[in-house]
Amino acid sequence: MITEFSILATVSAVSALAFLAYRHRGARKKSAAEINAWQNRLERDLHQAREDRNRLLDALGDAFLLVDAKANIRFANAAARALFGARELLNRPVSEAFLDPRLADALLRCLATGEPVQSRVVLSQQTSPRGDLENRGFNAWIIDAAQLTNPSGDAATTRVIIRDVTAEHQLEQVRKDFVANASHELRTPLAIINGYLENLIDDDMIEEPEIARRFLMVMRKHADRISRIVEDMLVISRLESGEANTLKIEPFRFRSCIKDVKDRLESVIRNQKAEVTVTMPEPELVVRGDRFYWTQVLFNLVENALKQNPHEGLRVDVGCQEVGNSVMIWVTDNGVGIPSADLPHIFRRFFRVEKHHSQQEIKGTGLGLSIVKRAVEAHHGTIGVTSVPGLETKFLITMPTDLC
Numbered sequence: 394m395i396t397e398f399s400i401l402a403t404v405s406a407v408s409a410l411a412f413l414a415y416r417h418r419g420a421r422k423k424s425a426a427e428i429n430a431w432q433n434r435l436e437r438d439l440h441q442a443r444e445d446r447n448r449l450l451d452a453l454g455d456a457f458l459l460v461d462a463k464a465n466i467r468f469a470n471a472a473a474r475a476l477f478g479a480r481e482l483l484n485r486p487v488s489e490a491f492l493d494p495r496l497a498d499a500l501l502r503c504l505a506t507g508e509p510v511q512s513r514v515v516l517s518q519q520t521s522p523r524g525d526l527e528n529r530g531f532n533a534w535i536i537d538a539a540q541l542t543n544p545s546g547d548a549a550t551t552r553v554i555i556r557d558v559t560a561e562h563q564l565e566q567v568r569k570d571f572v573a574n575a576s577h578e579l580r581t582p583l584a585i586i587n588g589y590l591e592n593l594i595d596d597d598m599i600e601e602p603e604i605a606r607r608f609l610m611v612m613r614k615h616a617d618r619i620s621r622i623v624e625d626m627l628v629i630s631r632l633e634s635g636e637a638n639t640l641k642i643e644p645f646r647f648r649s650c651i652k653d654v655k656d657r658l659e660s661v662i663r664n665q666k667a668e669v670t671v672t673m674p675e676p677e678l679v680v681r682g683d684r685f686y687w688t689q690v691l692f693n694l695v696e697n698a699l700k701q702n703p704h705e706g707l708r709v710d711v712g713c714q715e716v717g718n719s720v721m722i723w724v725t726d727n728g729v730g731i732p733s734a735d736l737p738h739i740f741r742r743f744f745r746v747e748k749h750h751s752q753q754e755i756k757g758t759g760l761g762l763s764i765v766k767r768a769v770e771a772h773h774g775t776i777g778v779t780s781v782p783g784l785e786t787k788f789l790i791t792m793p794t795d796l797c
Contacts, residue, residue: 469482487500499538570742640683675715711724
């Protein structure tokens, strides 16, 4: 009886242990499956997070880099890859990836001190990070580096932003040059006027009418020059300040605009015994634009031809013709021409080609062709110039008819 009971108990115990073992194995399998599922989900979430991060950083307009503690690049967004072109960035030291060490200077200082660093760098065309794609001459960049917080305690990662500020730099240089050149151009006539005033007042020249009159005539010429410089500067300022968007666009007969210019320059044309002709296959051609600025354009171009060629026998031709979807406007002359080395610079402010003029002659403001270019561009046109010295110099303006 005892033996049978013992055997029965033993069998029951073994069965229970087998059942528990079976349940334990099932639980272990289920737990392993759940762990694998969680791992897979975590990997997918991590991959998705990285994809979202990359898409977000690729959407930035500025170059963005992540750099490890050893100054190796670990991440570069689309703007950074485009900026550095074909050069490999990932897993390379910044000193090798950047052509100019000044680009890496802010980052290296940030790595050394742990403090945020921002610097502005102006580079030559040869050392631009854009490499062979750079065609803007001197280029400017802001390098912004700062370490990111790392709660895990691992080595810090540094983010680097490289912003292209070349347009702002060039605009700043243009403004500085403009102020410097304007100051220089105004200083000369003011000094002459002050000098003659001192002679009139301190040396009692007022008592000598002939001398006083001659002095006053010279002063008047230089005062007119100052007035012309200031007026030209105001015109350029209006064209570049956004007021060009409020041009008084209206239709007008182009021939009447040419006639106004000839009338204003009649005395100069007569004194130089020059000839100004008009070529218009369609004499009644009507264009749309701001008549004031088109008068300025033609006046400056014709006056420029007369000033550059003060000798007798100059022939100037002003023309306008509709060609397809464009209106072609030109001013040509048969004067001394423009040296090829000067052609790329003639639309710059205060640039002059008139090296043959005497020192006593009052020069132009040097702003006329700058006004021409900006007025044409304000009307959505383009202007170019060609010159064969002694044969023909031609300024050609092209305007789309639907924007004229």
